[in-house]
Every structure is written in C-alpha cells, then in structure tokens.
Amino acid sequence: LPVPSPGRTPPRALTIAGSDSGGGAGIQADMRTMAMSGVHACVAVAAVTVQNTTGVTGFHPVPPGIVAGQIRTVVQDIDVQAAKTGMVAEAQIIEAIVETCIDVGIGGGRGSAEPSGGEARRTVPLVVDPVCASMHGDPLLEPHSLAALRDRLVPLADLVTPNLDEVRLLTGVDVTDRATQRDAARALVDLGARWALVTGGHLRADADGPTAESTDLLYDGADWFEFSGPRVHTGDDHGGGDTLAAAITCALTTGATMPDSVAHGKEWVTRCLNWSYPLGAGHGPVSPLW
Numbered sequence: 513l514p515v516p517s518p519g520r521t522p523p524r525a526l527t528i529a530g531s532d533s534g535g536g537a538g539i540q541a542d543m544r545t546m547a548m549s550g551v552h553a554c555v556a557v558a559a560v561t562v563q564n565t566t567g568v569t570g571f572h573p574v575p576p577g578i579v580a581g582q583i584r585t586v587v588q589d590i591d592v593q594a595a596k597t598g599m600v601a602e603a604q605i606i607e608a609i610v611e612t613c614i615d616v617g618i619g620g621g622r623g624s625a626e627p628s629g630g631e632a633r634r635t636v637p638l639v640v641d642p643v644c645a646s647m648h649g650d651p652l653l654e655p656h657s658l659a660a661l662r663d664r665l666v667p668l669a670d671l672v673t674p675n676l677d678e679v680r681l682l683t684g685v686d687v688t689d690r691a692t693q694r695d696a697a698r699a700l701v702d703l704g705a706r707w708a709l710v711t712g713g714h715l716r717a718d719a720d721g722p723t724a725e726s727t728d729l730l731y732d733g734a735d736w737f738e739f740s741g742p743r744v745h746t747g748d749d750h751g752g753g754d755t756l757a758a759a760i761t762c763a764l765t766t767g768a769t770m771p772d773s774v775a776h777g778k779e780w781v782t783r784c785l786n787w788s789y790p791l792g793a794g795h796g797p798v799s800p801l802w
C-alpha cells in the first residue's frame with residue numbers, strides 16, 4: 513500500500529456493513545483497518561446494532577433505499593477501488609445492495625451480469641464477508657434471508673470469506689479437517705463466488721495433527737493457495753473476520769492479485785490478534801492500533 517503523503521489522495525475503499533456500538537467489529541473494525549492502512553474508507557451503513565463486548569441485544573436495519581442511495585452517491589463522486597460487505601441484515605437490503613452494485617460496476621463474481629457487446633466489464637472488486645451471527649451466537653442476519661445472501665450476494669463476490677459456521681449455513685459442509693475445508697471451498701465457488709477463502713482459525717487439532725498453525729485455503733475453481741500463520745490464542749478476538757476481509761479489501765485497492773491480497777490480509781489479522789486487548793466484561797477486539 514502506498515505511503516500516505518500530505519495533499520495526496522489515498523486509495524479508496526467502500527464498506528457496506530453494520531455498526532457495532534461497542535466499537536469492536538463491523539464498520540468500526542473496517543474503518544480502523546482501512547485508516548491504519550492509509551486507505552480512505554467510504555461507508556454505506558446497512559444496519560445499526562445494539563452491542564457491547566458481552567453481546568448483541570438488538571439491531572435496526574437501514575431502509576434498503578437508503579443503503580442503495582449511500583452506495584450510488586459515493587461511487588458517483590468518489591473513485592472507489594475496492595468494496596466489501598459485512599452485516600447486511602435482511603433480504604430486502606441484500607437485494608438493494610446487489611442491484612446497485614451491478615448497476616454501478618461493483619463485484620465481478622461468476623454470477624454478476626454478463627458483459628454486453630462481448631466487452632469485458634471492468635468491475636470494482638467486491639469482498640463478501642457473509643456475516644450471519646456474532647461470536648456469541650446472536651443473529652445478525654434474519655434467518656429467512658440466508659437464501660438471499662447465498663443466491664444473490666455470494667455470486668457477485670470476487671471473494672467470499674466465511675468462517676466455519678457461515679460455511680455450514682451457506683453450503684451445508686461441516687468443516688472438520690483439510691479435506692472438508694476443500695469441499696467447502698469448492699461449494700462456495702459453485703455458488704458463484706470468483707474466489708473462496710475458507711479460514712481454518714477455528715479448526716480444532718484433528719487428523720491433520722496437533723495444529724499450532726491456522727491454515728486458510730483459497731480457491732478459484734482451478735488453483736489452490738494455502739496461507740498459514742501461527743494460531744493466536746486469545747479470547748479477545750472480536751471483529752477478527754471483519755478485519756481480515758477489510759485488510760484484503762485494502763490490498764485490492766492497489767490492483768494486487770487475489771492471492772497476494774489474501775496473504776496481506778492473513779498477515780494483518782495475525783498481527784491484529786497479537787495486538788488485541790481486553791475491553792469490558794466480554795470479548796475485546798482485535799486491534800491494528802500498534
């Protein structure tokens with residue numbers, strides 16, 4: 513990523529996500545990572561959560577037209593180079609996001625609109641973090657909206673970054689080892705994502721042997737890439753998934769390849785896990801505040 517300098521416009525990213533009032537995850541995590549990466553963060557708020565470090569007690573979805581309007585208004589003015597989605601709350605919001613992104617040229621997944629006239633359409637890369645629930649199990653997506661996430665938003669994604677619970681909900685694959693991690697990546701690409709990243713951070717020691725490493729698997733339907741990092745043992749890992757996806761999005765603003773962007777994201781989130789801090793009575797956040 514370029515070194516910031518006074519008066520020079522930094523790279524630009526757009527996050528379409530939910531607010532975490534506790535400041536640990538969601539938009540707040542995305543903006544921390546983007547700011548600390550020297551990337552200007554544009555924000556389309558999709559939902560407001562009522563949340564502290566002990567859990568989410570409620571959320572209020574933003575009207576779909578307002579979510580769409582934020583995206584459209586931002587890209588009409590600001591040359592956004594990469595985008596990500598996080599918490600998108602419900603089917604109507606997902607539909608508004610998908611229609612708007614297709615219209616303004618965000619998202620190059622296999623399910624994005626075919627280019628007309630045979631000309632390849634250059635799209636802004638889209639990272640979809642398919643947020644379904646908080647680490648405490650509190651729902652962040654209306655349960656009946658899972659199909660919209662799977663059938664509408666994932667096919668628009670240049671990259672989808674589910675955790676193991678989200679993989680199970682989206683594909684039915686229960687990831688317990690490296691083989692099922694591969695099955696899950698295949699299933700996600702079959703859903704229409706250009707690339708799928710199946711993180712292994714929550715995999716227990718298993719047939720692969722006792723794991724001191726966390727290995728994430730990246731797949732595009734043809735090639736496999738593995739990213740290993742030391743497993744960081746901390747209870748303060750709130751916002752880890754958001755931070756990984758946000759760091760990958762930052763790298764994509766520079767035109768980096770997907771494997772290079774994921775390598776950057778993996779390194780970034782590992783460092784953020786090492787810099788996480790206790791906060792409140794629950795789980796503190798991962799942190800780029802070094």
Ligand code: PLP
Nearest residue numbers: 530537538599643646647750751
């Ligand atoms: N709150 C919001 C707004 C989020 O977007 C997310 C995750 O993406 C969470 C909470 C949950 O984060 P965690 O899984 O770290 O609890």
